[in-house]
Each structure stands twice: as C-alpha cells, then as structure tokens.
C-alpha cells in the first residue's frame with residue numbers, strides 16, 4: 001500500500017514537473033509591456049512592448065540616444081522603470097531583481113575592469129562573488145578562457161590586454177554563473193574588423209549553447225549574419241520588430257536596382273522617372289540606382305521597356321538590401337540626438 005502511494009506521489013510529481021517544464025518553455029525569456037523611463041522632463045522610453053523567445057538572438061538597433069542602453073539597464077535591474085513591466089524568464093525586474101540577476105549576464109557599453117588583476121584572477125573574483133566554489137571555478141575558468149580565445153592570456157594583466165581582448169574577457173565574466181540570457185550593450189563597439197569577427201564567432205557559439213542573447217549595436221551589417229530577429233528603436237519607441245526578412249518586406253524600398261548604360265544616361269533617367277514602382281533615382285559614376293517597389297515581374301517589364309527604347313544596357317542588377325539599408329530606411333537616417 002505504502003509502495004503504491006509512493007508510486008502515485010512520484011507520478012504526480014513527475015507530471016507537475018513536466019507541466020512546469022512546459023510552462024517554463026512557453027514563458028518568453030523577455031517580456032516588456034508599456035515600458036517607460038523618464039529623466040526629469042525627458043522621456044527616454046515612451047512605452048515600449050517587446051517579447052523575445054528562448055534561444056533567440058535579438059539585435060536591438062537604433063541611432064545614438066534612441067533608448068537601447070536605458071532598456072537594457074532596466075532588464076539588468078540597474079535602473080527602475082517609470083512605468084510599465086519588464087520580465088525576464090517570467091520574473092518582474094522590479095519585484096524579483098535577485099531572480100532576474102541569477103538568470104542574466106550583462107555587459108554594459110562602458111565596463112570597469114580591474115586592471116591590477118590578471119585575466120584568470122579577474123574571472124575568479126567574479127566567480128567567487130557569484131558564490132561559485134573554488135574547485136568548480138578551477139574547472140570552469142579554463143573553459144571560459146578557451147571560449148573567448150584568451151587561454152594564452154590567462155596570466156596577462158587586464159591592463160595589458162587590447163580593447164578586443166578586454167571585451168572578450170568581459171563577456172567571459174558575464175558567463176561565470178551560466179546565465180540563460182545575455183544582455184550585451186554594444187559588445188563590438190570600438191573593435192577593429194578582425195576583433196569584431198572574433199566577437200561574432202563567440203556569439204555564434206553562445207547561440208549554439210542555447211543562450212538567449214539581446215545585443216545592441218548601431219553597426220548593423222555585423223549583426224545581420226547572427227541575429228534571428230531585430231527590433232528598431234527610435235526616440236524611445238519601437239518602430240519595427242520582426243525577423244530581418246519581414247522587416248525588409250514591410251519597407252517602402254523593396255529592392256534597389258542598379259543599371260549601367262553605355263550612353264544616354266540623362267534620357268534614361270527621364271524615362272525611368274515615369275515608370276511605375278520607381279520611388280527614387282540615385283546617379284553615381286557607375287550608373288543609375290533605383291529604389292524600386294515592384295516585384296520580379298514588374299522588374300522584368302522595366303528591363304524590357306528600357307531595351308524597347310533602344311538604351312544600350314551594360315548591366316541591370318538587383319543590389320542585396322542589407323540591415324544597413326533597412327535601418328536607414330526605417331529611421332530615415334536620422335540620429336535621435338545628433
């Protein structure tokens with residue numbers, strides 16, 4: 001009888017455990033509703049809504065002063081919102097900051113490093129402050145150094161590291177307590193192209209490890225390869241959220257065409273200006289660029305129309321729109337505060 005009871009209790013626990021797991025999986029990693037933050041009379045965040053699912057790499061983009069760091073500081077429990085709700089893994093950042101902190105690794109845009117430490121000591125210091133026992137740290141820290149390609153710098157003083165190395169050390173620091181969510185404020189800022197590529201490779205590995213990552217930048221092409229979704233913020237408001245392709249399709253500029261002609265450039269421009277779906281013409285020394293709103297079939301019509309007019313076309317191609325074009329189009333190229 002007692003055995004039977006024990007079995008029943010075990011099954012119930014298993015069931016409720018399974019339910020809890022299903023529930024946890026359904027909870028977004030980040031949920032923000034009506035989030036606002038003012039500094040005096042200045043409204044830095046004007047009520048933003050955002051949901052980020054588990055395992056997503058989310059690129060948070062916007063011009064200087066748009067509100068990216070403010071949002072990230074709130075998620076990191078370092079700044080209180082003026083209104084609205086922000087939750088990490090279902091925990092409200094204001095009501096349960098300790099639960100939130102256990103789950104996040106936060107890399108601010110300006111970080112203080114402890115220059116008198118060696119790289120390895122720096123990580124021990126942070127590991128110890130998270131209560132990780134020494135024996136565990138001894139096993140963990142070499143792995144972290146390996147992940148961020150700093151194994152050969154383990155005994156170098158933090159002071160002596162390059163900016164890119166310091167950024168990577170800072171990233172390793174964010175990982176000591178194995179957080180599910182990484183909040184990275186401009187991790188690639190000030191890095192040279194090689195260091196940016198290294199950073200991007202590390203972030204790809206972190207994605208493979210199942211981390212949810214929110215990463216801000218205003219250097220967009222570097223995000224394009226690794227983000228699943230982007231959110232564009234401007235003047236404290238989210239102006240677009242979705243996967244890169246969705247956002248592109250919502251844009252007025254569907255595609256950019258480029259045409260090179262042997263001659264009669266001005267005539268061709270006048271002709272093109274009259275054609276449907278031609279939104280804007282840009283002339284450069286290599287030919288004519290067109291912001292084009294038509295689809296493939298319209299584009300084919302445009303080309304046969306040009307040929308029908310006897311224009312001597314050297315090339316007619318569609319430029320790949322990238323995140324940079326998307327960003328400039330959405331924000332109309334204007335920095336919020338500049």
Ligand SMILES: Nc1ncnc2c1ncn2[C@@H]1O[C@H](COP(=O)(O)OP(=O)(O)OP(=O)(O)O)[C@@H](O)[C@H]1O
Pocket residue numbers: 039042044062063064065066067068069070071109218337
């Ligand atoms: N402590 C503060 N006091 C007053 N104004 C602030 C404060 N923190 C931020 N702001 C203002 O809020 C706005 C949003 O700043 P935030 O740092 O969030 O922008 P950002 O998008 O991260 O910009 P950047 O790309 O330059 O880092 C800016 O106009 C900024 O000047």
